[in-house]
Amino acid sequence: MLTHELRTRKECEDFVRGCTIMGTGGGGNPTQGLDKLTRALDEGLKIGWTDAKQIPDDVWVVCPFLMGSIAPKTPTGLAKMKDLGLTEVRYPNTIMAAIQELEIYTGKKIGAVIPGELGGSNTPEPVAQAARLSIPCIDGDYAGRAIPEITQMTPVLFNKPLAPLTSVDEWGNITIVKAAINEPMAERIGKFLAVAAHGLTGMAGVLLSGKECKEVLVAGTLSLCQKLGQTVKEARNRGIDVPIATAEAMAGWIIFKGKVTAKEWEDRVGYYWGTHTLTGIEEFSGQTFKVWFKNENHISWLNNKPFVMSPDLVCMVDRETGEPKTNDAVAEGDIMAVLGAQAPKPFLTQPKGLEVLGPRHFGFDYPFVPIQKLIG
Incomplete structure (x- = not known):
């Protein structure tokens, strides 16, 4: 079966x-x-x-x-x-x-x-x-x-x-x-x-x-995960830019590249809370990126302005190898690429979607702006 x-x-x-x-x-x-x-x-x-x-x-x-x-x-x-x-x-x-x-x-x-x-x-x-x-x-x-x-x-x-x-x-x-x-x-x-x-x-x-x-x-999400994992491996084997290949496979974008220069975190009421701060490299040199997490990444800022946020996806991978890192594994000094992708449709089409996973749910008084509008 x-x-x-x-x-x-x-x-x-x-x-x-x-x-x-x-x-x-x-x-x-x-x-x-x-x-x-x-x-x-x-x-x-x-x-x-x-x-x-x-x-x-x-x-x-x-x-x-x-x-x-x-x-x-x-x-x-x-x-x-x-x-x-x-x-x-x-x-x-x-x-x-x-x-x-x-x-x-x-x-x-x-x-x-x-x-x-x-x-x-x-x-x-x-x-x-x-x-x-x-x-x-x-x-x-x-x-x-x-x-x-x-x-x-x-x-x-x-x-x-x-x-x-x-x-x-x-x-x-x-x-x-x-x-x-x-x-x-x-x-x-x-x-x-x-x-x-x-x-x-x-x-x-x-x-x-x-x-x-x-x-x-x-x-179809398990098949998508298999495809993404294979894409990372194949891109490495072919010597091409792994984060770019991964972003394309998930119909997303590279929204930042940088070095993790600060990390704050706490373990509170059963959640892992914190913020990563990245200083830009390559085409993002001279810029800063922050991402706030509650277990997962939810709110980001580019140059101190609200940027990609839940329910859209913010995913951090190693800049060279493309290997993903969970937030507990991200450390100061890591060189990362940050990928962004559109939210799963139910969170955008159902009345409760943004209510339960949008920025205001997490205590941030920001309007949700879809990633495609921010990047496009």
Whole structure:
């Protein structure tokens, strides 16, 4: 039933690379995502995805995802974890456990999986777990990029429920959220469970029929990630400018090139917040670029003026190799190219789109100006 299969480690690497690019600085740790895929491959499982059109309307589709901050652990945080007894990993596969707990609680047989977003681990994880469950993973997701809050998933734009939700952390704490009074409370509850666990939790929810799923997803995004990852590799092999080739493959633009000269960050209420400052190189020499992130990149400034912002994509890659970096991995001294691309359509066409992922949602009183108008 797979319409695309990942048969080798190299193909898995390409896929994870593309997912990380589309993760806009967040979306989870790509090393962990690759590990999940290659372990499944080594076990002889068939991993890949299936065109949404092949999914029956009457199957139950689950959305598994990781919840929490990717910020580095601090000595204070590690000490608190020890005091709480969070030292022995009991559930190395929290995503799988969350799916199983949701199936048990609802009594509904799950027939397909769809990622909640694109990112280095938050997309490969559902792909790998679908293979373990011997059910299809749909070629699509519920964001078309990475997002910091489940309130920003496309089902929310179409008034679909997020709950019931299940949460499992690696230490063995299991929680069932039977209901939430609204989407922000579902997000808040999930995040505080991750904060309590001092890390990421595996969650599962947004249980929809195949018909409903196909009405709200962003289609074809897993295939796009595979294409982007291959583009980076092939551009390097051919000796051509990798960021330019990548921008073309994602129908985007290079919006800046520069050296990271400052980074400020904090880990707060389950999110990784901060700002990168870049000083321009090449055609951007003499200019400055800043990008503010809440897990993912959301608001940028070119020469201190508001520039590309969510829901449009702001993606940072190594200037020479084209390898993407998550925000926790970006460091002062890095030489980066910044790519920009248009927002997934639901965020521009649905009434709630800009409300949940536009600049004002993040506390910035800026009008959203589409990237094509800024660049064009």
